[in-house]
Amino acid sequence: MAGNKGRGRAAYTFNIEAVGFGRGDKLPDVALKPPPLFPDTDYKPVPLKAGEGEDYMLALKQELRETMKRMPYYIETPEEKQDIERYSKRYMKVYKEEWIPDWRRLPREMMPRKKCKKGPKSEKAKDTGKGASLTNTADVLKKIEELEKRGDGEKSDEENEEKEGSKEKSKEGDEEEDDDAAEQEEYDEEEQEEENDYINSYFEDGDDFGADSDDNMDEATY
Amino acid sequence: MTQAEIKLCSLLLQEHFGEIVEKIGVHLIRTGSQPLRVIAHDTGTSLDQVKKALCVLIQHNLVIYQVHKRGVVEYEAQCSRVLRMLRYPRYIYTAKTLYSDTGELIVEELLLNGKMTMSAVVKKVADRLTETMEDGKTMDYAEVSNTFVRLADTHFVQRCPWVPATENSDPGPLPLAPILVISEKDMYLVPKLSLIGKGKRRRSSDEDAAGEPKAKRPKHNRDNKEPIPDDGIYWQANLDRFHQHFRDQAIVSAVANRMDQIFRSLPVGYNISKQVLDQYLTLLADDPLEFVGKSGDSGGGMYVINLHKALGSLATATLESVVQERFGSRCARIFRLVLQKKHLEQKQVEDFAMIPAKEAKDMLYKMLSGNFISLQEIPKTPDHAPSRTFYLYTVNILSAARMLLHRCYKSIANLIERRQFETKENKRLLEKSQRVEAIIASMQATGAEDAQLQEIEEMITVPERQQLETLKRNVNKLDASEIQVDETIFLLESYIESTMKRQ
Numbered sequence: 001m002a003g004n005k006g007r008g009r010a011a012y013t014f015n016i017e018a019v020g021f022g023r024g025d026k027l028p029d030v031a032l033k034p035p036p037l038f039p040d041t042d043y044k045p046v047p048l049k050a051g052e053g054e055d056y057m058l059a060l061k062q063e064l065r066e067t068m069k070r071m072p073y074y075i076e077t078p079e080e081k082q083d084i085e086r087y088s089k090r091y092m093k094v095y096k097e098e099w100i101p102d103w104r105r106l107p108r109e110m111m112p113r114k115k116c117k118k119g120p121k122s123e124k125a126k127d128t129g130k131g132a133s134l135t136n137t138a139d140v141l142k143k144i145e146e147l148e149k150r151g152d153g154e155k156s157d158e159e160n161e162e163k164e165g166s167k168e169k170s171k172e173g174d175e176e177e178d179d180d181a182a183e184q185e186e187y188d189e190e191e192q193e194e195e196n197d198y199i200n201s202y203f204e205d206g207d208d209f210g211a212d213s214d215d216n217m218d219e220a221t222y
Numbered sequence: 223m224t225q226a227e228i229k230l231c232s233l234l235l236q237e238h239f240g241e242i243v244e245k246i247g248v249h250l251i252r253t254g255s256q257p258l259r260v261i262a263h264d265t266g267t268s269l270d271q272v273k274k275a276l277c278v279l280i281q282h283n284l285v286i287y288q289v290h291k292r293g294v295v296e297y298e299a300q301c302s303r304v305l306r307m308l309r310y311p312r313y314i315y316t317a318k319t320l321y322s323d324t325g326e327l328i329v330e331e332l333l334l335n336g337k338m339t340m341s342a343v344v345k346k347v348a349d350r351l352t353e354t355m356e357d358g359k360t361m362d363y364a365e366v367s368n369t370f371v372r373l374a375d376t377h378f379v380q381r382c383p384w385v386p387a388t389e390n391s392d393p394g395p396l397p398l399a400p401i402l403v404i405s406e407k408d409m410y411l412v413p414k415l416s417l418i419g420k421g422k423r424r425r426s427s428d429e430d431a432a433g434e435p436k437a438k439r440p441k442h443n444r445d446n447k448e449p450i451p452d453d454g455i456y457w458q459a460n461l462d463r464f465h466q467h468f469r470d471q472a473i474v475s476a477v478a479n480r481m482d483q484i485f486r487s488l489p490v491g492y493n494i495s496k497q498v499l500d501q502y503l504t505l506l507a508d509d510p511l512e513f514v515g516k517s518g519d520s521g522g523g524m525y526v527i528n529l530h531k532a533l534g535s536l537a538t539a540t541l542e543s544v545v546q547e548r549f550g551s552r553c554a555r556i557f558r559l560v561l562q563k564k565h566l567e568q569k570q571v572e573d574f575a576m577i578p579a580k581e582a583k584d585m586l587y588k589m590l591s592g593n594f595i596s597l598q599e600i601p602k603t604p605d606h607a608p609s610r611t612f613y614l615y616t617v618n619i620l621s622a623a624r625m626l627l628h629r630c631y632k633s634i635a636n637l638i639e640r641r642q643f644e645t646k647e648n649k650r651l652l653e654k655s656q657r658v659e660a661i662i663a664s665m666q667a668t669g670a671e672d673a674q675l676q677e678i679e680e681m682i683t684v685p686e687r688q689q690l691e692t693l694k695r696n697v698n699k700l701d702a703s704e705i706q707v708d709e710t711i712f713l714l715e716s717y718i719e720s721t722m723k724r725q
Binding site for chain 1: 238697702
């Protein structure tokens, strides 16, 4: 290109005047390190808005933060075992209400599964646990689990239909509560199982990750 | 999603739902739609934990699911919805100003629980209100119901999509996941319920139960085993409606400020008559802010509020304000100049702003590196030779707004981290102070003497008290800052959304 003043000569490829520097002006220093973590600001920041509304929202925010921690939606991380089990810990445990989601609104796979992966033969260990609440729905639930173990898709669907039907009929009162209680116990058992370090439902023998689907779903292998 | 947004989502999820939910949520935000097992595998979490986390996230409308081909259910996170958690105090406070305490609690319960049935909300709110009332007084369910209906009528709460009732005569294969639907006309339809009852005070026996260990947890307190009349009909807060309200508020207050200025320049003692109103409107229409436009002369002229322009003005005002506070008023003058003249050369900036060349240069570059201003090249010759090209300074409002928004997300993330740091640093002291308070409270309940109370209070030394005071002040400041930055976020997001819609 014409305009090359010779090799190695420092020359700007553009009109320096256009950008505002005069010819021969000393250019500002090149920055050799990252900017400081807390740079000095030339101007003090504007004070925060203060007023009734703002104060109220502030108090709300802090209250909400505390409340959320006590709700059942806040899932605590299981702590590692402490060296000395403190006596006080037992009595300072925050009482949390158990929350059961509405399973009708969720995909089937969301429901917690019992140790049904061990094989078709083993009965659910929870049979005895459910002794008190043998309602239609609990029975049907068990039946479904067993059938699904056998991998009998069609039948389980039918059973599911039945379950849905009976669920609709028995929507009122006691049965629902017992169902909830049954579910509650399910959850309980699950949680207690998790207390130790070995997570039962994660990998079982002979449980090929991804290959054994819960519900005859054709899972894509990754 | 930008890194800044993901970081902020992570902090919010962790504060509200704990680390497990945070891990799953952030993973989904990062990777997009994924099925259950892949989530478990990629995050190294047990299937059971993933399920619980997903249940919580779905309940709170933060994750949705979809059945894909090949019978796989995939879960997708809604990053922008997660960010809305910052705004919860503002939603609740707005409900309070519009529908007083009852409305406030209704919205609060809906936000805390994600979705609830109307009967559950009414009962809970009635109980809470009863707690705050004098002894012997209770809150009637009917009153709470009325407020609920009003909230539904004005669209501040809406129904969630639900599973359409399937007839038993259609025994097709059950879907893997329910398909949830909702029609426009049903969204605000309140079910015909006759909720009769009054709020209940929490009995002291319940409070004792609070300290019991897990094993002795009492069953659900269902005083009356009544059927739930509106089972399956869930409600949620309608955030978009609140946003509309905020937007209107912002525009009204901007205009009010403007009116103030105009008002002050008018003679005193004006009675608002039709003529004067006309004049005002004309003034507004001519006003460079362009909030109000006049369209046609039918019926004396129709005035229209130009929302997009209004939002644009608000966004621009925000940008100007930030430039002013960061770089000084001279910079702000230059910024406003370039904004007004759209494109300016270096020389022209110096001339119009009447600022010496060196300073003008310096300021322009500061703003340039802050991405408030950008350079536009206009070649004089087809070969784009730099020596024969115009370089013009210009303000691209959309991209500047985006840059500022991104900065806001980073700011809030920093604020939250700092707050958590401050709290952690003083954890020991905070716990001590809580214990002392608990002791004092229980002693007061059993009727202790003042001297004893004094002794306990002195367990916290004076310097410790000062430390606590400082901590409280700092945490308050940080919290208040979060709320205010969220206001800016709202303005910028509204403007950006409005602009994108028009393209």
